[in-house]
Amino acid sequence: MKASVGGYARATDLRHALDLLAASDGMGRVLAGGQSLIAALNMRLSSGDLLIDINSIDALKGVSLDGNRLRIGALTRHAEIANDPLVAQHAPLLRKATDLIAHAAIRNRGTIGGALAHADPAAEFPACILALDATIHVEGPDGPRDIPASDFFVDVFVTTINDGEILTAISLPMAEAEERQVIHELARRSGDYALAGVCLVRRAAGHRIVCISVGPRPELATAAMARLDAGDTDGAVAALRDALDPPSDTQATAAYRRHLVGVLLHRAIADLNGETA
Ligand SMILES: Cc1cc2nc3c(=O)[nH]c(=O)nc-3n(C[C@H](O)[C@H](O)[C@H](O)COP(=O)(O)OP(=O)(O)OC[C@H]3O[C@@H](n4cnc5c(N)ncnc54)[C@H](O)[C@@H]3O)c2cc1C
Structure with a gap:
C-alpha cells in the first residue's frame, strides 16, 4: 500500500x-x-x-565544535556520523552505534534528528545521547528551546517536542581524555533492531548506563551506575536486572531481555576495561 x-x-x-x-x-x-x-x-x-x-536546509546539516561542546545538526545522516572525525574523537559512542543501525541504504538517508524525534525505544541514538548527557535544541514559533536528553523522551514514539517545533541540533560535552564509551547489543540478524542493548560511558564524574529496547523510553540506570562507581560489577548487573521491567513480544520474552542486559553489561564493562568478556 x-x-x-x-x-x-x-x-x-x-x-x-x-x-x-x-x-x-x-x-x-x-x-x-x-x-x-x-x-x-x-x-x-x-x-x-x-x-x-527540510532536506534543503543547510543550517540543519553537519558537525562542528561549539566552545567545549560538539554540535550535530538534526539533518546529519547516520552515514555522515559514521565517518566524521569530530564525532570519532569527541563522541565515539555515536560512531560505534552507527555500525549497529540498520543497513547502508537506511544509514545513507536516515538523520539523527529524525531518529531522536521518532523516539523508538529500540533505536540506538536515543539511548546514546542520554548516556552522553546531550542537549536537544528545538526551534518553534516562540523561538529556540534547549531540552536535556533526560527530559526529552516521554514514551514510545513520544517526546517533549511541541506541535509546531522542529529539532534543529543536538550538542554534547566532548569526551574527556580518559573517558571511555561503549555500546553492546544483540539482534537476531545484523542490521535488525536490537532485542536489547547497553550503552556504557565512564567519565570522571562516574559511569552512565542506558539500555536499548527494554522499556518505553531510554532511562539512566542509576542503581547500576552507583554499583559500578563503587567497583561492584556483579552488583551493577544485579541492580540493572532488578530495575528493568522489559516487554515480552514476538522477538523475546521479558525474562530473556532481563537476562540479556546483564550479559551485555558484563561485556560492556570488559570492553571498557580493555578485556574480552
Ligand atoms: C528497515 C529499517 C530498519 C531500521 N533499523 C534501525 C535500527 O536498527 N536502529 C535504529 O536506530 N533505527 C533503525 N531504523 C530507523 C532509521 O534509523 C530512521 O532513519 C530513523 O529512525 C528516522 O530518521 P529519518 O531521518 O529517516 O526520519 P523521518 O522518517 O523523516 O522522520 C521520523 C519522524 O521524526 C519526525 N522528524 C524528523 N526530523 C525531524 C526534525 N528535525 N524535527 C522534528 N521532527 C522531525 C518526522 O516528522 C517523523 O515523525 C530502521 C529503519 C528501517 C526502514
Missing part, C-alpha cells in the same frame, strides 16, 4: 519550515530522511498529512 498524503512542500530555510508547520492546521509532518515517516505513511497509520521537507 502507498501513502495517502495531503501535500508536499520543500522548505527553503528554517523560518519557512516553521511557517509551513504553523499554517498546516496540525497536519504538517517534518520529512527528514523519511526512513520511518514514509514507512508509517505507507502503512496508512495517518493520511492527509502535509509533508514539510
Whole structure:
C-alpha cells in the first residue's frame, strides 16, 4: 500500500519550515530522511498529512565544535556520523552505534534528528545521547528551546517536542581524555533492531548506563551506575536486572531481555576495561 498524503512542500530555510508547520492546521509532518515517516505513511497509520521537507536546509546539516561542546545538526545522516572525525574523537559512542543501525541504504538517508524525534525505544541514538548527557535544541514559533536528553523522551514514539517545533541540533560535552564509551547489543540478524542493548560511558564524574529496547523510553540506570562507581560489577548487573521491567513480544520474552542486559553489561564493562568478556 502507498501513502495517502495531503501535500508536499520543500522548505527553503528554517523560518519557512516553521511557517509551513504553523499554517498546516496540525497536519504538517517534518520529512527528514523519511526512513520511518514514509514507512508509517505507507502503512496508512495517518493520511492527509502535509509533508514539510527540510532536506534543503543547510543550517540543519553537519558537525562542528561549539566552545567545549560538539554540535550535530538534526539533518546529519547516520552515514555522515559514521565517518566524521569530530564525532570519532569527541563522541565515539555515536560512531560505534552507527555500525549497529540498520543497513547502508537506511544509514545513507536516515538523520539523527529524525531518529531522536521518532523516539523508538529500540533505536540506538536515543539511548546514546542520554548516556552522553546531550542537549536537544528545538526551534518553534516562540523561538529556540534547549531540552536535556533526560527530559526529552516521554514514551514510545513520544517526546517533549511541541506541535509546531522542529529539532534543529543536538550538542554534547566532548569526551574527556580518559573517558571511555561503549555500546553492546544483540539482534537476531545484523542490521535488525536490537532485542536489547547497553550503552556504557565512564567519565570522571562516574559511569552512565542506558539500555536499548527494554522499556518505553531510554532511562539512566542509576542503581547500576552507583554499583559500578563503587567497583561492584556483579552488583551493577544485579541492580540493572532488578530495575528493568522489559516487554515480552514476538522477538523475546521479558525474562530473556532481563537476562540479556546483564550479559551485555558484563561485556560492556570488559570492553571498557580493555578485556574480552
Ligand atoms: C528497515 C529499517 C530498519 C531500521 N533499523 C534501525 C535500527 O536498527 N536502529 C535504529 O536506530 N533505527 C533503525 N531504523 C530507523 C532509521 O534509523 C530512521 O532513519 C530513523 O529512525 C528516522 O530518521 P529519518 O531521518 O529517516 O526520519 P523521518 O522518517 O523523516 O522522520 C521520523 C519522524 O521524526 C519526525 N522528524 C524528523 N526530523 C525531524 C526534525 N528535525 N524535527 C522534528 N521532527 C522531525 C518526522 O516528522 C517523523 O515523525 C530502521 C529503519 C528501517 C526502514
